[in-house]
Amino acid sequence: xxxxxxxxxxxxxxxxxxxxxxxxxxxxxxxxxxxxxxxxxxxxxxxxxxxxxxxxxxxxxxxxxxxxxxxxxxxxxxxxxxxxxxxxxxxxxxxxxxxxxxxxxxxxxxxxxxxxxxxxxxxxxxxxxxxxxxxxxxxxxxxxxxxxxxxxxxxxxxxxxxxxxxxxxxxxxxxxxxxxxxxxxxxxxxxxxxxxxxxxxxxxxxxxxxxxxxxxxxxxxxxxxxxxxxxxxxxxxxxxxxxxxxxxxxxxxxxxxxxxxxxxxxxxxxxxxxxxxxxxxxxxxxxxxxxxxxxxxxxxxxxxxxxxxxxxxxxxxxxxxxxxxxxxxxxxxxxxxxxxxxxxxxxxxxxxxxxxxxxxxxxxxxxxxxxxxxxxxxxxxxxxxxxxxxxxxxxxxxxxxxxxxxxx
Ligand code: ATP
Ligand code: MG
Numbered sequence: 001x002x003x004x005x006x007x008x009x010x011x012x013x014x015x016x017x018x019x020x021x022x023x024x025x026x027x028x029x030x031x032x033x034x035x036x037x038x039x040x041x042x043x044x045x046x047x048x049x050x051x052x053x054x055x056x057x058x059x060x061x062x063x064x065x066x067x068x069x070x071x072x073x074x075x076x077x078x079x080x081x082x083x084x085x086x087x088x089x090x091x092x093x094x095x096x097x098x099x100x101x102x103x104x105x106x107x108x109x110x111x112x113x114x115x116x117x118x119x120x121x122x123x124x125x126x127x128x129x130x131x132x133x134x135x136x137x138x139x140x141x142x143x144x145x146x147x148x149x150x151x152x153x154x155x156x157x158x159x160x161x162x163x164x165x166x167x168x169x170x171x172x173x174x175x176x177x178x179x180x181x182x183x184x185x186x187x188x189x190x191x192x193x194x195x196x197x198x199x200x201x202x203x204x205x206x207x208x209x210x211x212x213x214x215x216x217x218x219x220x221x222x223x224x225x226x227x228x229x230x231x232x233x234x235x236x237x238x239x240x241x242x243x244x245x246x247x248x249x250x251x252x253x254x255x256x257x258x259x260x261x262x263x264x265x266x267x268x269x270x271x272x273x274x275x276x277x278x279x280x281x282x283x284x285x286x287x288x289x290x291x292x293x294x295x296x297x298x299x300x301x302x303x304x305x306x307x308x309x310x311x312x313x314x315x316x317x318x319x320x321x322x323x324x325x326x327x328x329x330x331x332x333x334x335x336x337x338x339x340x341x342x343x344x345x346x347x348x349x350x351x352x353x354x355x356x357x358x359x360x361x362x363x364x365x366x367x368x369x370x371x372x373x374x375x376x377x378x379x380x381x382x383x384x385x386x387x388x389x390x391x392x393x394x395x396x397x398x399x400x401x402x403x404x405x406x407x408x
Contacts, residue, residue, distance in 0.1 A: 003352040020216040022304035023148030038145025038153035048321035056187045064180045066131045077103035079112040083272040106139035119275040133160035149301040156296040164288045189316025193223045193230035210260035214305040217257040257302045262292040313369030322350040325370040329377035347406045
């Protein structure tokens with residue numbers, strides 16, 4: 001991609017109300033654009049990041065047997081009334097009447113929609129277990145919609161739902177999902193704590209949250225600095241200084257960002273919405289459900305909170321919008337050639353071919369934060385100056401070497 005053609009430019013000044021690094025750099029770098037509080041356009045650079053994250057999630061959900069589909073955002077009141085959530089979620093859910101006066105809502109989550117689908121399509125043990133997911137924008141009337149992608153009123157989520165005929169089966173899959181989630185975050189370049197939290201108003205049991213330690217977070221957790229153990233402070237029986245139940249290390253307290261949450265509903269939905277299937281020996285059993293969410297847009301913000309410096313973002317390779325930022329100093333001819341070759345070889349490069357100063361190009365490269373900066377200039381001969389965004393050292397290398405680096 002030629003930067004001269006890229007939609008939206010970087011901005012010199014941070015947004016006035018920027019509270020966090022992610023709000024500041026995602027806006028300044030041209031990743032997102034605010035339409036109103038908590039509602040953003042994902043610009044070409046930002047959408048690339050979200051798609052990379054989504055692809056990692058897809059791979060891990062598919063390999064855990066998940067089937068991707070897409071459910072409606074527009075939802076009728078009646079299914080939500082069956083569980084009582086039309087009332088209990090009325091503050092957070094966007095609810096309105098359509099032209100004919102029919103009560104309608106925008107999806108804040110999808111348990112009701114999917115359970116309705118399941119009860120109409122699953123009747124036998126032969127159909128179970130089942131694991132279905134989607135990637136979609138959710139709508140929540142958040143009071144504290146913060147700047148940036150951390151807390152949106154419209155935000156991107158992956159939500160997966162699993163269905164089982166026995167608690168053992170559900171438990172097994174739930175634990176498998178914890179492992180799948182850990183892989184997702186690890187592949188995205190995020191260290192998470194697997195935190196025990198309350199089940200909210202739905203489940204008596206605990207839920208598990210996936211939390212990233214960060215000052216910009218809104219949650220407070222007790223966690224182990226060595227392993228992935230944690231407890232949300234809301235329910236924590238342990239405190240800072242106590243021994244970690246997993247490895248005995250001294251526990252710490254800190255702020256964190258919730259990037260995922262998984263719940264067991266057990267037979268709540270079966271009872272509320274009448275979802276039953278017959279077992280092998282002809283018995284009627286409730287169809288049990290668990291839900292598994294990842295906040296994709298919030299995850300992108302969390303990545304920036306963890307991976308940045310005073311100049312801008314430092315994207316991990318796996319989620320960077322492009323693998324490298326090619327910069328031409330002086331005339332463009334040589335850089336044009338290098339760009340064409342890199343593109344032909346399938347490299348994912350953003351090429352700053354604009355007629356502006358070297359200083360401005362370097363500043364933009366630091367702000368946008370691609371993993372490698374490649375500089376072509378009259379001084380470097382037939383070599384390319386390569387610098388990692390995460391390091392100050394640069395070296396001169398040949399084109400083949402560059403291709404090798406980018407394909408790693
Ligand atoms: P929070 O406690 O932060 O309000 P939640 O517990 O209500 O979140 P869930 O229903 O568990 O959220 O949603 C699953 C995931 O979606 C969360 O773990 C989080 O990563 C993400 N998420 C939830 N609300 C928002 C939001 N308003 N903006 C961006 N991401 C969100
Ligand atoms: Mg949650």
